[in-house]
Amino acid sequence: MRSETKNLFKGLGFISPWLIGFSAFTLLPISLSLYYSFCNYPLIQKPVFVGLANYRGLMHDSIFWTANYNTFIYAILALPAGLFIALALALFLNVRIRGQAIYRTLIFLPSLIPAVASAMLWLWLFNSKLGLVNFVLRGLGMKDPPGWLTDVRWALPSLVIISFWGVGNTVIIFLAGLQDVPSELFEAADLDGASKLQTLRHVTLPSISPVIFFNLIMGIIGTLQVFVLPFIMTQGGPGRATYLYTEYMYDNAFGYLKMGYCSAMAWLQLLVVLALTGIAFWSSRRWVHYQDR
Amino acid sequence: MKAIKWSFILLIVVATAGLLAFGPRANESLPKDRVVIDYWEKWTGNEEAQMRVIVDDFNNTVGAQKGIYVRYVSSSTINQKTLVATAGGVPPDIAGLFDVNLVQFASMGALEPLEDMARERGITASYYKPVYWNGCNYNGHLWALISTPTVVALHYNTRIFHENAAALRAAGLDPDRAPQTIDELDAYARVLTTREPGGRVIRAGFLPMEPNWYVNYTCYWFGGSFWDAQTRRFTLTSPPVVKSYEWIQSYASWLGKDAMSDFRNGVGNFDSPQNAFLAGTVAMEMQGPFLANFIYNRKPSMSTVLWTKDVEMKKSPAERLRNYEWAVAPFPTAVPGLKDVAYCGFDVLAIPRDSKHKKEAFEFIAYVNRQDVMEKLNKLHCKNSPLAKVSDDFLNNHPNPYIRVFERLARSPHAQTVPQIPIMPEVVDDLNSLSQRVSLLQITPQQGLAELQVRLQAQYDEFARQQRARGSTAY
Numbered sequence: 001m002r003s004e005t006k007n008l009f010k011g012l013g014f015i016s017p018w019l020i021g022f023s024a025f026t027l028l029p030i031s032l033s034l035y036y037s038f039c040n041y042p043l044i045q046k047p048v049f050v051g052l053a054n055y056r057g058l059m060h061d062s063i064f065w066t067a068n069y070n071t072f073i074y075a076i077l078a079l080p081a082g083l084f085i086a087l088a089l090a091l092f093l094n095v096r097i098r099g100q101a102i103y104r105t106l107i108f109l110p111s112l113i114p115a116v117a118s119a120m121l122w123l124w125l126f127n128s129k130l131g132l133v134n135f136v137l138r139g140l141g142m143k144d145p146p147g148w149l150t151d152v153r154w155a156l157p158s159l160v161i162i163s164f165w166g167v168g169n170t171v172i173i174f175l176a177g178l179q180d181v182p183s184e185l186f187e188a189a190d191l192d193g194a195s196k197l198q199t200l201r202h203v204t205l206p207s208i209s210p211v212i213f214f215n216l217i218m219g220i221i222g223t224l225q226v227f228v229l230p231f232i233m234t235q236g237g238p239g240r241a242t243y244l245y246t247e248y249m250y251d252n253a254f255g256y257l258k259m260g261y262c263s264a265m266a267w268l269q270l271l272v273v274l275a276l277t278g279i280a281f282w283s284s285r286r287w288v289h290y291q292d293r
Numbered sequence: 294m295k296a297i298k299w300s301f302i303l304l305i306v307v308a309t310a311g312l313l314a315f316g317p318r319a320n321e322s323l324p325k326d327r328v329v330i331d332y333w334e335k336w337t338g339n340e341e342a343q344m345r346v347i348v349d350d351f352n353n354t355v356g357a358q359k360g361i362y363v364r365y366v367s368s369s370t371i372n373q374k375t376l377v378a379t380a381g382g383v384p385p386d387i388a389g390l391f392d393v394n395l396v397q398f399a400s401m402g403a404l405e406p407l408e409d410m411a412r413e414r415g416i417t418a419s420y421y422k423p424v425y426w427n428g429c430n431y432n433g434h435l436w437a438l439i440s441t442p443t444v445v446a447l448h449y450n451t452r453i454f455h456e457n458a459a460a461l462r463a464a465g466l467d468p469d470r471a472p473q474t475i476d477e478l479d480a481y482a483r484v485l486t487t488r489e490p491g492g493r494v495i496r497a498g499f500l501p502m503e504p505n506w507y508v509n510y511t512c513y514w515f516g517g518s519f520w521d522a523q524t525r526r527f528t529l530t531s532p533p534v535v536k537s538y539e540w541i542q543s544y545a546s547w548l549g550k551d552a553m554s555d556f557r558n559g560v561g562n563f564d565s566p567q568n569a570f571l572a573g574t575v576a577m578e579m580q581g582p583f584l585a586n587f588i589y590n591r592k593p594s595m596s597t598v599l600w601t602k603d604v605e606m607k608k609s610p611a612e613r614l615r616n617y618e619w620a621v622a623p624f625p626t627a628v629p630g631l632k633d634v635a636y637c638g639f640d641v642l643a644i645p646r647d648s649k650h651k652k653e654a655f656e657f658i659a660y661v662n663r664q665d666v667m668e669k670l671n672k673l674h675c676k677n678s679p680l681a682k683v684s685d686d687f688l689n690n691h692p693n694p695y696i697r698v699f700e701r702l703a704r705s706p707h708a709q710t711v712p713q714i715p716i717m718p719e720v721v722d723d724l725n726s727l728s729q730r731v732s733l734l735q736i737t738p739q740q741g742l743a744e745l746q747v748r749l750q751a752q753y754d755e756f757a758r759q760q761r762a763r764g765s766t767a768y
Binding site for chain 1: 376377397401402403491551554555557646716718719722729730733744748759762763
């Protein structure tokens, strides 16, 4: 056997555990879910091919559109604000001040708390009668603070606010990017008489644009798939005000025994995420600057 | 460097060996000479402990004689886990399902029919109260037997009634009895509701949404139902159903939806001293007989006014009632002359399809359904009995002094269970959402019910069509 072929087989042999695992636990389920999206499949009965019936059903499903709308609003609110807050915190943590390590730890710690524990914590913080948030607001003179999770107008914004609790991971990534900016650029800007704001706008942000882009992509994927917090805290209420896409998928799969319908929803979600990611990649040509290009 | 590396490796090896030798072991050692059957059940806490008493009794008696050992496994989201396990071909031998999942699972062939095994044991229609027997039968088969039933009634705080006796009498109401019609209930609720000067509700006389466990079945007390089993059509837009939702919305209207939301937000968990009824922030509520257990555990002062429990249990049934500052009566209806309407829920023991030990599993289910065992379990759980025959000991020594009221309601010709709809979980979610939106004044009952009528009927029709396409003749 030629040595190249030998080497190929050797390499395949070494990565075979991963290949087998990927095929069995990722590729096969994904392929099956595509097939099931064209089937009526209650999970405890065999799948029966029904063509595009699931996709047609989704288009006429009012709850599907409600879940889509809620998820869209959540993403519109949570993603840009989350990126802004994470970047602001990273800029703050990048400044050499006393206790920098402590601040970094404090800001990162909440992202280590399990989601369920965070949900229970925030349920009490946002309790309109007994919660700390309204206690502070009443102390500041607000007579009728919001009902937060039980108020239709505030339930979804409440979930958005809670999402900022876990920006620690994004902050760390931004911080790494900030520390990678060549100091010569800052020196040059300083020599040219640029203000802090001008330096931020014309030096810092373009330099870390690849990191912003990465966090944007991860944020698009994450916000469109949010599940744990609304599932635990509001169960989609009040009046389906926080009923998000992934929760409706879950209910269809395990509550209503419509695995085919759920699979169709999953593939539609994939297409939406791909489309948004594609748009982000297309737009990145204008505003993302890589250092080696 | 080498020393550090080898120290690290040695540490891992020693830790691994230690864990293997002395690490955690399973609590339960299974007998080798018996057939082990896995029983998955939803209960935790006290209810789990009480069911384990029954399981232990079986294992020590009938199980020992017949070579069967029941392994109780407490499992959250029992319906989903049973579903996935059944689909994967590894179901438990017994699943403790909710009533809303029974017909859903049965309609898709996920459960084993039990009528033959039940008949061999003498468990037939005459053995059960009709409402519960009918609830376990669907499309000509018996799909499960009951572990614990419930039936709901009006619970009212007699201390609050007496403290407000003058105000009640001024409104033409009797503080010494429960309301007997829906209009009277509303009148009592208005008198007993108290607010701060700013409008915040301190105590609600009654709230349809507190707790909201049975709100979907409110139409029963208005003389209707949202499902016609004969025609297999939803009747969500029928006048009784519309009236029931208008009644639910009326509380948001006169209390104020924001005040009501704010009030409900301050109410604690059911199993806590902040439970609205226990805390006295709600004067009346619809609930099952098990509430007595929770009151005794979380706020015993409400159930030991004159005597301790062991002294009380020696008193006559009538005298026992003096020991409580709460009482029970049938929930009032909106239809003149219609009495003793009740919603009867239940938990079941079912055998999933592909269970490996069906006969042995049914031995345990039959054991639980023995009159003495059923009464023991339901005394522990503080619930009524699903069986037609009930002993005097059960009635006289039940922890709930009002058990006779619940028993009477469960035998009533107007007792109803959850409608037998194969897509019931979807119906429940949609109705829950509707009742929330109605309570928040987001939608009128007419509009919401009209939308649901179209949506749910289409969902059911699609389900029936799919089942016919699979060869089912039942739809």
